[in-house]
Amino acid sequence: MNRACSSPSGAHRLATPLGPVGFGLGAILVVVLALPLGALLLSASVDDLKAGASSPLFAPALWLSLRTSALSLVLTVLGGTPLAWWLATSTSRTARGVELVVDLPIVIPPAVIGVALLQTFGRRGLLGPALGGVGVSLPFTEGAVLLAQIVVSAPFFVQAAANAFRKVEIDLMIVARTLGASPGAAFFRVAVPVALPGLVVGASLAWARALGEFGATLLFAGNMPGRTQTMPLAIVTALESDVRVAVVFSLVLAALGGVLLLGLRLLPAAWAAFGGARAARDAGAGGLR
């Protein structure tokens, strides 16, 4: 065996096609991404944490953020799931047009969306007078917080869900139907479970985006403590008086995001383990005969 032809066993030959320069650039990016978070983590002491948590801004903002982002996620999934299925299965031009419209908020700056929401629901907006006629005023309310979150976050869910549904083979649905499943049953018993990993990723991205929503909320809902001040807005307000409190708020939001990411990474394995446990249980039941 020629030594020059041997390679370390198990090493992927295509792992570093760009050589040390590519590796170095990648490493720098990792540092740029990780360093600020590390600094944030190091800058807070236990006393700071106590001070931050006892800030009058903290509890209302956190509760408002969790409440509105959870509700916006529920509404997004409720409307986004059937929409995504239609986008994934329809070949019509209308579907492609709708898909473009749904994707738009991803590329439009949140501040622009805030202005657009004001132009729609504001007192002099498109629907403002009509809504005012029935006594509804949306801007600068919790409803406005919710709406801003849905507009900026729903596209992430719809896009991920549509991509997940596209990977569900049409034959699986046809088989399910021939096996006695109604269209709805085939959807819930086959399409949703098969697409579930993608749906969960989409929902997590949407939730994270809603939780971090800032620009559209500030313009459309304002920054009123206890009413429309979500965590990201509370950070700005806290920063004006006490940096330490802002740091604590930031840490809490970062921790929520971190937990979410970890859950996303662990979920597929947990899902497989759950499925395995179920199979084992069925095996046990079968063994009793």
Next chain:
Amino acid sequence: MSWRARVRARVGDLTIDVDLSGGLAPLALIGANGSGKTTLLRVIAGAHAPLAGEIAVGGTILYSDEQAIDCPSEARRVGYVPQGYGLFPHLSVLDNVAFGLPAGFTRVSRAARRERARAMLDGLECAHLANRRPDRLSGGERQRVALARALVIEPGILLLDEPLAALDAAGRRSVRDFLATRLRAARVPSLVVTHDARDVVALEAEVCVLDHGRIVQRGDVSALRAAPASAFVEEFVG
């Protein structure tokens, strides 16, 4: 046990216009890519709506434009095994087979449902696979599970789309013989898409040649060999 599909259908750019019928003996459907083999199976399964015609299986009319009958897929009792077998990846083999059985709402009915699925797997010599996931099965095992899943609903007809295409040459012969034996034993009419004359011989099937959505020739292999209707048929039996 007989069936007939006299249908005209349009799916995408393809127009299908056929009048096919058969009994218990398998009917093999051959034809070039895009000739409409899979589409025809899907029309019979109820996945595509025909424009006109009549589909009847075992005396039950599943579709008839004249009588305004269009039975939905779930009520047709058609066993459809798509190319690649279409096993549900999120379900165990047992749950795949039990999918078509009525859901059990009590502990007893759930156990009975599992028992029936298990017996069907047992009959196809794959009871030991019950708790595996489809991605842990070989091609031959997948085919057996898909066959079990289609047969458990006691279908009036079996539609098999290239049931042997996903297998490597080595395993193919034994799986082919197994399939032929099982189809005879199941006493269910079948319509089998294939591109291999050896499948036709093993299944003792009559052959139907589809070209651009139309039937251009029908007969057993020797008849096709004696007077091939096209270069495609000549190559198929050659």
